[in-house]
Amino acid sequence: MGNKKDWQRTVECGALRSAQVGETVTVNGWANSVRDHGGVTFIDLRDRTGLVQIVVDPTRNATSEEAHLAAQTVRSEFCLSIRGTVSARVPGAENPNLATGEIEIKAARIEILNPCRTLPFQIDQDQAGTNEELRLKYRYLDLRRPSMYEKLRLRHEAVRLIRAALYEQGFLEIETPILTKGTPEGAREYLVPYRLQPGLFYVLPQAPQQFKQLLMVSGVERYFQIAKCFRDEAQRADRQPEFTQLDLEMSFATQEDILNLVEALMVQVIEALSEKQIPQPFVRLTYDEAMARYGSDKPDLRFGLELVDCAHILQNTGFAVFQNILSSGGQVKAIRYPGGAKLARSQMDELVTLSKEFGAKGLAYFLVDDEGNASRGPVAKFLSNEEKAAIVAAASAEPGDLVGFIADTPATTAKVLDRLRRLIGERLGLADRNTLACCWITDFPVFEKDEETGGWTYAHNPFSMPNEGHMALIDTDPEAMRAQTYDLVCNGVEWASGSVRIHKPDIQTAILRKLGLDDAQIEARFGHMLQAFEHGAPPHAGIAPGLDRLVMFLTDDENIREVIAFPKMGGGFDPLMNAPSPIEAYQLAELGLQITPKPDGEKKV
RNA sequence: GGAGGUGUAGCUCAGUCGGUUAGAGCGCCGCCCUGUCAAGGCGGAGGCCGCGGGUCCGAGCCCCGUCAUCUCCGCCA
Numbered sequence: 001m002g003n004k005k006d007w008q009r010t011v012e013c014g015a016l017r018s019a020q021v022g023e024t025v026t027v028n029g030w031a032n033s034v035r036d037h038g039g040v041t042f043i044d045l046r047d048r049t050g051l052v053q054i055v056v057d058p059t060r061n062a063t064s065e066e067a068h069l070a071a072q073t074v075r076s077e078f079c080l081s082i083r084g085t086v087s088a089r090v091p092g093a094e095n096p097n098l099a100t101g102e103i104e105i106k107a108a109r110i111e112i113l114n115p116c117r118t119l120p121f122q123i124d125q126d127q128a129g130t131n132e133e134l135r136l137k138y139r140y141l142d143l144r145r146p147s148m149y150e151k152l153r154l155r156h157e158a159v160r161l162i163r164a165a166l167y168e169q170g171f172l173e174i175e176t177p178i179l180t181k182g183t184p185e186g187a188r189e190y191l192v193p194y195r196l197q198p199g200l201f202y203v204l205p206q207a208p209q210q211f212k213q214l215l216m217v218s219g220v221e222r223y224f225q226i227a228k229c230f231r232d233e234a235q236r237a238d239r240q241p242e243f244t245q246l247d248l249e250m251s252f253a254t255q256e257d258i259l260n261l262v263e264a265l266m267v268q269v270i271e272a273l274s275e276k277q278i279p280q281p282f283v284r285l286t287y288d289e290a291m292a293r294y295g296s297d298k299p300d301l302r303f304g305l306e307l308v309d310c311a312h313i314l315q316n317t318g319f320a321v322f323q324n325i326l327s328s329g330g331q332v333k334a335i336r337y338p339g340g341a342k343l344a345r346s347q348m349d350e351l352v353t354l355s356k357e358f359g360a361k362g363l364a365y366f367l368v369d370d371e372g373n374a375s376r377g378p379v380a381k382f383l384s385n386e387e388k389a390a391i392v393a394a395a396s397a398e399p400g401d402l403v404g405f406i407a408d409t410p411a412t413t414a415k416v417l418d419r420l421r422r423l424i425g426e427r428l429g430l431a432d433r434n435t436l437a438c439c440w441i442t443d444f445p446v447f448e449k450d451e452e453t454g455g456w457t458y459a460h461n462p463f464s465m466p467n468e469g470h471m472a473l474i475d476t477d478p479e480a481m482r483a484q485t486y487d488l489v490c491n492g493v494e495w496a497s498g499s500v501r502i503h504k505p506d507i508q509t510a511i512l513r514k515l516g517l518d519d520a521q522i523e524a525r526f527g528h529m530l531q532a533f534e535h536g537a538p539p540h541a542g543i544a545p546g547l548d549r550l551v552m553f554l555t556d557d558e559n560i561r562e563v564i565a566f567p568k569m570g571g572g573f574d575p576l577m578n579a580p581s582p583i584e585a586y587q588l589a590e591l592g593l594q595i596t597p598k599p600d601g602e603k604k605v
Numbered sequence: 606g607g608a609g610g611u612g613u614a615g616c617u618c619a620g621u622c623g624g625u626u627a628g629a630g631c632g633c634c635g636c637c638c639u640g641u642c643a644a645g646g647c648g649g650a651g652g653c654c655g656c657g658g659g660u661c662c663g664a665g666c667c668c669c670g671u672c673a674u675c676u677c678c679g680c681c682a
Contacts, residue, residue, distance in 0.1 A: 095642055118633060
């Protein structure tokens with residue numbers, strides 16, 4: 001206490017109430033706004049706890065001449081120390097919009113800790129209208145806005161709750177290397193040249209996957225980490241080149257253990273930090289069910305509009321287009337567009353155009369009339385009355401609805417109908433913004449066909465344990481194999497992904513061979529994992545929810561940059577630090593690197 | 606890699622059918638003002654209309670190219 005400087009605050013701005021009237025206090029903060037009336041001047045002083053009004057009135061109180069002169073030079077965002085007396089506002093001058101609106105501080109002394117030059121943008125207004133590149137360039141100013149501070153605080157609280165809950169359950173928080181080795185395939189990786197032996201590179205981790213499994217072999221049993229992950233892929237509104245996952249792994253655990261743990265943890269965090277409705281228990285769907293009913297492995301369950309498989313209804317149809325698709329292994333599935341019969345012809349045409357953009361050959365549809373009959377629309381005349389009635393019933397279509405059909409391969413049918421379903425849901429406002437509809441998607445395929453090479457590629461994660469008995473299918477019907485895998489999906493967004501891991505070297509080797517790796521490649525890339533599995537590796541399972549996504553749910557942001565303190569722009573460029581940037585010639589020489597200039601001149605900077 | 610949107614004052618934006626001197630609000634600067642809280646009044650400064658080319662008597666506006674940025678597809682778990 002004796003070390004305290006006289007400019008240092010004794011109270012925080014937002015904490016002051018009528019109870020403190022009469023006290024002499026010192027506050028520190030920034031001038032949120034200044035209102036100079038010639039004689040009396042008001043300053044709204046802001047710190048992270050809120051605003052308090054400062055009155056500078058040389059005729060009415062102990063305000064010194066210096067304080068009055070200082071107040072006249074104060075501009076927006078000056079950093080100030082102010083000492084004064086907490087006073088009740090004059091009757092009628094209270095501000096009910098301010099938590100501290102009953103009182104004000106009559107300034108005796110004003111110290112300008114640091115002035116502020118003219119701002120590049122106004123920070124006492126909502127950030128929504130400001131050019132984002134400018135916000136990122138001056139991120140330190142952008143983050144002064146209370147709404148941005150609140151996002152930082154929510155993120156902090158989420159992490160704090162997660163840590164507390166996992167500590168409580170015996171999890172160890174362990175850091176794993178950032179300079180490491182890549183996992184083949186998957187996302188493009190960030191590379192760091194190795195100076196001591198030019199030509200070698202570290203790889204930044206896409207996730208701590210292998211390390212956390214090795215920690216299980218180590219006997220840690222319960223591991224977690226708030227882990228930075230790196231992927232050198234194209235950006236999206238909800239993707240950053242570096243992002244954060246809650247990475248966790250448990251030994252001697254089943255899928256059920258992981259699902260229960262994560263479900264309880266996420267519900268706890270959401271309920272503690274938001275008013276969102278989060279229905280429980282989370283819906284569970286297998287991958288096959290999800291694809292059949294929603295055409296997606298990450299369905300938005302805030303609304304229905306389930307897809308209707310018309311195969312049975314149309315098995316003897318006279319409509320050649322549908323018949324040909326069905327007899328060649330394709331699907332005919334329908335989706336209901338509530339009230340869609342009222343759409344203008346141009347809007348219906350737009351649906352057809354969009355379907356084609358999504359990959360379908362077209363969109364067939366009929367309209368349901370007031371009597372519940374499918375009397376109009378392009379396919380109405382090609383289907384029998386019995387067929388139409390059965391489809392109307394199966395889709396629960398009502399008078400005034402449009403029923404659209406996609407007839408194509410199962411993959412294309414799913415993809416297009418998923419898009420249409422989301423489009424309809426969005427247009428009709430079916431998704432309640434205040435609800436977080438979570439579901440577990442389980443039992444993903446182990447392999448899927450690689451259309452380019454004709455070989456097999458992993459569908460989920462090459463370390464995932466196939467379902468019991470499914471290894472028997474690896475030579476006969478690998479496409480039918482399912483694994484002990486699970487994704488947590490919320491409002492159509494993939495939130496977490498995990499699996500029971502393979503802990504047996506023979507199974508892991510068989511899977512890798514099926515993926516087309518020869519024994520030499522397996523040894524080079526996964527030798528250390530297989531060797532670890534040969535040393536008494538325990539059964540283990542894990543998962544990794546996206547932390548940025550969690551915060552986006554809390555803040556209702558659709559843009560991941562809003563919930564990261566210092567994010568990067570679209571190309572991975574950081575306009576605040578000006579990174580990436582060129583390095584010195586000697587640094588390149590040390591690394592044994594030579595830059596080949598792009599033929600067509602310079603970009604940027 | 607592809608598609609679409611945007612680019613005009615420090616910020617957010619308007620700018621008609623291509624027409625002579627490019628506007629508004631906020632911010633900034635100056636003066637006035639004793640109760641405001643988005644303070645108010647008066648005055649002022651501030652523009653490579655992203656950049657390059659073209660069409661035209663004439664381009665912020667039309668055409669071509671290019672750069673930046675945002676969103677989506679591809680990609681990415």
